[in-house]
Amino acid sequence: MARLVEFDEEQAIQKAMEVFWKKGYAATSMRDLTDAMQINSSSLYNTIGDKHKLFVKCIKHYTKMRIRAVEQRYTNFASPIQALENFIKDAADIITTEANSCMCIKATFEIEGEDPEIQVAVNAYDDFTHQFLKSLIENSQNEGEIDRSENADTIADYLTSVFIGWYNSFVLHKDPIKIRNMADFIIRQLRH
Amino acid sequence: MARLVEFDEEQAIQKAMEVFWKKGYAATSMRDLTDAMQINSSSLYNTIGDKHKLFVKCIKHYTKMRIRAVEQRYTNFASPIQALENFIKDAADIITTEANSCMCIKATFEIEGEDPEIQVAVNAYDDFTHQFLKSLIENSQNEGEIDRSENADTIADYLTSVFIGWYNSFVLHKDPIKIRNMADFIIRQLRH
DNA sequence: AAAATTTTAAAACACTTGTTTCAAATATTT
DNA sequence: AAATATTTGAAACAAGTGTTTTAAAATTTT
Numbered sequence: 207m208a209r210l211v212e213f214d215e216e217q218a219i220q221k222a223m224e225v226f227w228k229k230g231y232a233a234t235s236m237r238d239l240t241d242a243m244q245i246n247s248s249s250l251y252n253t254i255g256d257k258h259k260l261f262v263k264c265i266k267h268y269t270k271m272r273i274r275a276v277e278q279r280y281t282n283f284a285s286p287i288q289a290l291e292n293f294i295k296d297a298a299d300i301i302t303t304e305a306n307s308c309m310c311i312k313a314t315f316e317i318e319g320e321d322p323e324i325q326v327a328v329n330a331y332d333d334f335t336h337q338f339l340k341s342l343i344e345n346s347q348n349e350g351e352i353d354r355s356e357n358a359d360t361i362a363d364y365l366t367s368v369f370i371g372w373y374n375s376f377v378l379h380k381d382p383i384k385i386r387n388m389a390d391f392i393i394r395q396l397r398h
Numbered sequence: 399m400a401r402l403v404e405f406d407e408e409q410a411i412q413k414a415m416e417v418f419w420k421k422g423y424a425a426t427s428m429r430d431l432t433d434a435m436q437i438n439s440s441s442l443y444n445t446i447g448d449k450h451k452l453f454v455k456c457i458k459h460y461t462k463m464r465i466r467a468v469e470q471r472y473t474n475f476a477s478p479i480q481a482l483e484n485f486i487k488d489a490a491d492i493i494t495t496e497a498n499s500c501m502c503i504k505a506t507f508e509i510e511g512e513d514p515e516i517q518v519a520v521n522a523y524d525d526f527t528h529q530f531l532k533s534l535i536e537n538s539q540n541e542g543e544i545d546r547s548e549n550a551d552t553i554a555d556y557l558t559s560v561f562i563g564w565y566n567s568f569v570l571h572k573d574p575i576k577i578r579n580m581a582d583f584i585i586r587q588l589r590h
Numbered sequence: 591a592a593a594a595t596t597t598t599a600a601a602a603c604a605c606t607t608g609t610t611t612c613a614a615a616t617a618t619t620t
Numbered sequence: 621a622a623a624t625a626t627t628t629g630a631a632a633c634a635a636g637t638g639t640t641t642t643a644a645a646a647t648t649t650t
Binding site (some may be wrong): 235236237247248251256257 | 606609610
């Protein structure tokens with residue numbers, strides 16, 4: 207062995223993620239990144255790799271964070287319909303209080319099928335959310351809180367779609383009340 | 399007077415729009431644009447202006463196209479709820495058949511509040527759709543087809559959100575059936 | 591037909607891009 | 621302490637960026 211890596215990789219990835227999250231992939235320069243990460247580009251290329259590899263790591267870091275947050279918040283919830291309502295309200299809350307929109311949505315629309323690695327990472331996150339919602343919906347259906355005749359996969363896809371639309375709405379209008387009203391509306395509709 | 403402009407500006411804008419639509423703003427180079435438009439950069443700067451001015455013109459061209467399409471398709475519809483159902487199905491159809499997603503959504507997430515001119519143009523388009531949907535919803539409510547106790551603005555915002563989510567879903571999964579199922583689901587829910 | 595005016599094409603511009611090079615610094619092993 | 625091995629910082633790299641320049645081509649007015 208010889209000299210050790212000086213910088214904390216996780217911390218550097220976190221910083222890089224924040225830049226990508228705010229500016230997107232194409233609009234972010236390597237200088238932007240090395241400035242934020244506080245490392246030299248030679249160190250970056252030595253440990254992590256090129257711009258694209260770094261972006262992939264950042265997306266994965268982002269999705270890991272998000273998944274962890276959900277897993278922590280939604281263990282042992284009383285009733286599934288209550289958990290679902292809470293999830294919807296949390297989504298509205300996150301969307302209307304965070305500085306930037308969702309990194310995965312931004313990346314999805316920026317990349318649009320031209321980047322398989324990013325697509326796979328985003329899809330994995332999407333799958334997690336889908337599975338999480340689906341099981342809450344199925345459990346709610348079993349307890350008679352949601353119409354049994356509707357398909358749980360479709361409802362889960364539908365809820366995800368609504369959340370994504372909320373991000374867009376909030377970028378355009380910056381109006382938390384709009385989002386709040388929609389959240390109340392879809393909850394009312396779900397319980398029908 | 400002297401020499402006239404040789405190229406057809408509307409046609410050139412159309413070509414530029416197609417490139418921006420596919421690649422986004424930052425990832426599109428001036429060479430990409432002049433190649434597609436088949437004009438020299440000096441002509442571009444002489445008539446239209448710089449990259450950003452061109453982008454603004456392209457977004458406005460895009461929204462004008464979209465608005466025209468809706469206005470043509472939805473004049474004199476029998477019943478408002480039928481028109482609404484048709485609009486929802488058309489949205490599903492457009493999203494699952496067009497080559498790229500929506501230029502405005504891409505721009506919204508790429509720019510994210512950092513470009514007032516683009517924001518205004520996208521908002522104008524959003525307003526048009528909102529107003530169009532709202533009036534269909536109100537008329538449906540008056541005819542007793544949609545719950546009168548729900549706010550038409552909220553329902554319109556909600557529908558717009560769903561459509562935007564569909565774009566995201568289709569980029570990620572390329573699954574038209576998912577979208578179709580969601581369309582059927584929200585129509586069923588609206589009629590409650 | 592000449593003068594005037596504008597558009598066009600090609601090249602050049604300065605600057606930024608992502609990436610690499612290379613010597614100096616720093617650590618580990620012998 | 622010397623030899624070895626790796627990271628680091630600064631500079632350099634070629635290619636690409638958005639934009640401008642300049643002279644030739646094209647059209648209208650005199």
